[in-house]
Amino acid sequence: MATVKFRIYRYDPDKDEKPYMEDVTVEREASDRKLLDILVKAKYQDDSIAFRRSCREGVCGSDAMNINGKNGLACLTDIDSLKQPIMLRPLPGLPVIRDLIVDMTQFFKQYHSIKPYLINNDHPPERERLQSPEEREELNGLYECIMCACCSTSCPSFWWNPDKFVGPAGLLAAYRFIADTRDQATSERLDDLEDPYRLFRCHSIMNCVDACPKGLNPTKAIGKIKDLMVRRLV
Amino acid sequence: MNQLAHPTIRKFDAIIVGAGGAGLRAAIQLSESGLKTAVISKVFPTRSHTVAAQGGVAASLGNSEEDSWQWHMYDTVKGSDWLGDQDAIEFMCRKANEVVVELEHYGMPFDRLENGKIYQRPFGGHMSNFGEKPVRRACAAADRTGHAMLHAMYQRNVRANTQFFVEWMALDLIRDIDGQVLGVTAMEMETGEVVIFQAKATLFATGGAGRIYYSSTNAFINTGDGLGMAARAGIPLEDMEFWQFHPTGVAGAGVLITEGVRGEGGILRNSTGERFMERYAPNAKDLASRDVVSRAMATEIKEGRGCGPDKDYLLLDLTHLDPKTIMQRLPGIREISLQFAGTDPIKESIPVVPTCHYMMGGIPTNYHGQVVVTKDGRHDAVVPGFYAAGECACASVHGANRLGTNSLLDLLVFGKSAGESMVSDIKAMPAAHKELPQDGSDLARSRLARLENQQSGANVHEVQLAMRRVMQDHCGVFRFPDMLAQGVTKILEVEKQVMVTEIRDKSQVFNTARLEALELDNLIEVAKATMVSAEARRESRGAQAREDFPDRDDANWLKHTLWHREGNRLDFKPVQMKPLSVDSIELKKRVY
Numbered sequence: 001m002a003t004v005k006f007r008i009y010r011y012d013p014d015k016d017e018k019p020y021m022e023d024v025t026v027e028r029e030a031s032d033r034k035l036l037d038i039l040v041k042a043k044y045q046d047d048s049i050a051f052r053r054s055c056r057e058g059v060c061g062s063d064a065m066n067i068n069g070k071n072g073l074a075c076l077t078d079i080d081s082l083k084q085p086i087m088l089r090p091l092p093g094l095p096v097i098r099d100l101i102v103d104m105t106q107f108f109k110q111y112h113s114i115k116p117y118l119i120n121n122d123h124p125p126e127r128e129r130l131q132s133p134e135e136r137e138e139l140n141g142l143y144e145c146i147m148c149a150c151c152s153t154s155c156p157s158f159w160w161n162p163d164k165f166v167g168p169a170g171l172l173a174a175y176r177f178i179a180d181t182r183d184q185a186t187s188e189r190l191d192d193l194e195d196p197y198r199l200f201r202c203h204s205i206m207n208c209v210d211a212c213p214k215g216l217n218p219t220k221a222i223g224k225i226k227d228l229m230v231r232r233l234v
Numbered sequence: 235m236n237q238l239a240h241p242t243i244r245k246f247d248a249i250i251v252g253a254g255g256a257g258l259r260a261a262i263q264l265s266e267s268g269l270k271t272a273v274i275s276k277v278f279p280t281r282s283h284t285v286a287a288q289g290g291v292a293a294s295l296g297n298s299e300e301d302s303w304q305w306h307m308y309d310t311v312k313g314s315d316w317l318g319d320q321d322a323i324e325f326m327c328r329k330a331n332e333v334v335v336e337l338e339h340y341g342m343p344f345d346r347l348e349n350g351k352i353y354q355r356p357f358g359g360h361m362s363n364f365g366e367k368p369v370r371r372a373c374a375a376a377d378r379t380g381h382a383m384l385h386a387m388y389q390r391n392v393r394a395n396t397q398f399f400v401e402w403m404a405l406d407l408i409r410d411i412d413g414q415v416l417g418v419t420a421m422e423m424e425t426g427e428v429v430i431f432q433a434k435a436t437l438f439a440t441g442g443a444g445r446i447y448y449s450s451t452n453a454f455i456n457t458g459d460g461l462g463m464a465a466r467a468g469i470p471l472e473d474m475e476f477w478q479f480h481p482t483g484v485a486g487a488g489v490l491i492t493e494g495v496r497g498e499g500g501i502l503r504n505s506t507g508e509r510f511m512e513r514y515a516p517n518a519k520d521l522a523s524r525d526v527v528s529r530a531m532a533t534e535i536k537e538g539r540g541c542g543p544d545k546d547y548l549l550l551d552l553t554h555l556d557p558k559t560i561m562q563r564l565p566g567i568r569e570i571s572l573q574f575a576g577t578d579p580i581k582e583s584i585p586v587v588p589t590c591h592y593m594m595g596g597i598p599t600n601y602h603g604q605v606v607v608t609k610d611g612r613h614d615a616v617v618p619g620f621y622a623a624g625e626c627a628c629a630s631v632h633g634a635n636r637l638g639t640n641s642l643l644d645l646l647v648f649g650k651s652a653g654e655s656m657v658s659d660i661k662a663m664p665a666a667h668k669e670l671p672q673d674g675s676d677l678a679r680s681r682l683a684r685l686e687n688q689q690s691g692a693n694v695h696e697v698q699l700a701m702r703r704v705m706q707d708h709c710g711v712f713r714f715p716d717m718l719a720q721g722v723t724k725i726l727e728v729e730k731q732v733m734v735t736e737i738r739d740k741s742q743v744f745n746t747a748r749l750e751a752l753e754l755d756n757l758i759e760v761a762k763a764t765m766v767s768a769e770a771r772r773e774s775r776g777a778q779a780r781e782d783f784p785d786r787d788d789a790n791w792l793k794h795t796l797w798h799r800e801g802n803r804l805d806f807k808p809v810q811m812k813p814l815s816v817d818s819i820e821l822k823k824r825v826y
Binding site: 050052053056057059060097099101104130135139147183 | 281283285295335338339340343344345347348351352378381382386389392393454455489490566694695737739745746747
């Protein structure tokens with residue numbers, strides 16, 4: 001049986017004056033494939049290690065963390081791909097509640113700020129609104145976001161201005177509605193983003209693309225929003 | 235210790251426990267009606283387990299070929315092995331088009347046909363013309379239907395300004411001396427603070443409890459919290475012996491592979507390469523009902539035709555499909571297969587085994603989402619102030635076996651109808667809240683105090699593992715009389731350990747060890763209900779397959795089981811064979 005070595009960021013404001021890194025060693029069984037499998041085992045040994053997790057298959061977005069310096073989901077990260085000791089820290093740039101659990105309020109606030117819902121003020125028809133397969137295709141790569149925050153918390157612009165810059169996840173969501181032929185609020189959405197901070201703090205650093213565990217491309221979506229802004233000027 | 239102090243009281247018209255599909259659908263109804271509503275959830279809403287649903291939601295839209303709600307109703311009754319209540323089934327199938335179209339209007343990104351309508355694919359047990367041949371009824375967004383649906387409903391709730399209490403765990407139900415439900419106690423994870431949420435109407439939409447089994451497609455959070463709370467408050471649990479084992483969980487990992495794979499043309503094969511479902515279900519083949527396919531797979535493995543070095547799994551073959559179909563219709567499955575099976579389904583088959591997936595039973599309700607109990611000889615006495623919808627509820631539309639895509643439909647239809655019932659019931663109530671009982675928070679506080687002070691107790695993880703092993707070994711796809719009898723004894727032994735669990739972490743801040751201990755209190759109620767009900771039902775019907783009673787026994791067992799926590803006892807109630815407006819679907823032998 002092989003062992004897996006970690007260094008885990010620990011902080012419990014109830015008892016710790018300040019955060020510290022703790023060395024943890026866990027016995028690995030053959031069936032342990034993902035980082036989450038082994039992190040769950042670390043918790044069997046020490047029930048005070050705190051982290052979020054739910055679906056364990058990369059669709060709920062709970063177990064995002066900073067793994068060897070890079071943001072990712074524990075449930076989709078192969079143990080074999082990681083250099084040991086595996087350094088586990090909370091997502092950067094957000095306040096830490098405890099251990100690997102961050103306060104995501106600011107992240108969700110930005111998501112909510114883009115009006116993340118379909119706006120269509122026509123009286124709804126009796127049946128579905130029609131959309132061609134090609135029009136629907138435009139939403140691929142946008143609607144699949146799981147709001148894990150790997151992208152926004154890897155973005156230097158979001159670190160500096162989390163209260164003013166919408167961030168890659170929120171902007172991806174904004175473009176998801178702009179790109180939807182059923183949505184009627186494109187102009188209002190563009191007005192809302194035409195701001196030195198909300199959209200234009202994105203400098204195409206592309207950390208978001210690198211960090212996204214679902215293979216989505218927020219930078220590309222942001223580029224399309226910028227294109228639309230230019231196009232409506234001319 | 236703030237958790238032991240007298241809790242704060244927060245008043246709402248309505249509270250919803252759980253922010254998955256059913257909870258969010260009900261919340262839309264309540265928020266848009268202007269009532270003061272709180273939604274309490276252990277996780278941020280889009281992390282609820284509805285997000286993991288893949289293949290589709292059933293509705294007889296008829297976008298690709300002729301279909302009707304009567305055919306859908308027939309399939310659902312047959313799928314339920316006639317244990318489903320036909321009034322609730324008619325209600326659900328008739329409402330399907332309406333709720334799916336609403337969802338489209340909310341912005342759900344359904345896949346589309348060339349004519350612009352919602353894309354539909356075939357699914358197990360869904361047939362045209364009363365069981366004749368597979369029909370395209372599953373409305374899909376690629377293989378991420380649950381994700382697309384949950385996000386669309388969360389977004390609609392953002393628009394409706396629904397008030398969420400995120401990362402709060404409901405602890406116990408508050409009932410007064412008349413049995414009326416007046417709210418819940420709940421704990422904020424971040425601070426450990428316990429609060430009473432007082433309400434005129436309380437909806438449980440807490441989802442499933444698949445974590446009672448060792449191998450499950452379910453998320454960590456699926457711990458049957460609503461069922462545990464209901465059982466502790468004296469509400470019986472209905473039809474708990476019926477658990478769905480999904481035919482295609484990834485071998486070893488348990489992660490779900492949608493039936494939509496077979497809907498798109500995927501085939502199950504044994505070690506000889508044979509398409510074995512042709513022998514078990516000559517007409518529907520790989521698209522027979524899930525209980526039928528899972529039993530066939532378990533039989534193939536038992537008879538030595540499993541694959542791999544230990545002959546313990548079967549193969550789901552998609553290699554004959556056009557890679558474009560896989561990339562366009564099943565992209566998530568390809569990802570899951572690469573991640574958890576290490577195989578690319580375009581080139582290689584996926585190793586799969588039947589895996590615990592869905593709880594057909596639950597908190598007994600009528601089709602209005604109101605919780606019902608037996609009182610004065612009637613089986614439909616409404617518990618005032620209490621509602622349940624989605625997987626935690628038993629309406630009962632799934633009976634002894636649920637059809638694929640009927641779960642997403644169930645949570646839409648009954649989330650909405652529960653929300654509507656709550657709105658109208660609240661309007662009929664006095665403006666002031668009914669007075670809370672003095673001891674309203676005692677149960678929750680005593681559970682927390684017990685955990686706080688427990689010494690030399692049992693390890694939560696070890697007890698949970700013991701429970702999951704007992705359930706897996708004693709109450710699986712095939713059930714044996716001696717194993718069930720032993721299972722009852724063993725699960726009651728595990729319960730003794732649950733009563734003395736000990737946690738080392740005593741922090742008030744996001745104490746996940748405490749949460750897991752509290753969840754185990756709920757899981758064990760579900761496990762006991764399951765084992766006792768399965769032991770008692772001496773017949774085979776749907777997902778209950780007894781070696782000693784291989785046939786369905788309508789003379790003695792065409793009835794619902796009701797498990798009561800107090801005394802660990804059972805009673806029964808009749809199946810509603812009379813639909814709302816059409817003729818009853820008469821009993822007959824169930825073949826696919």
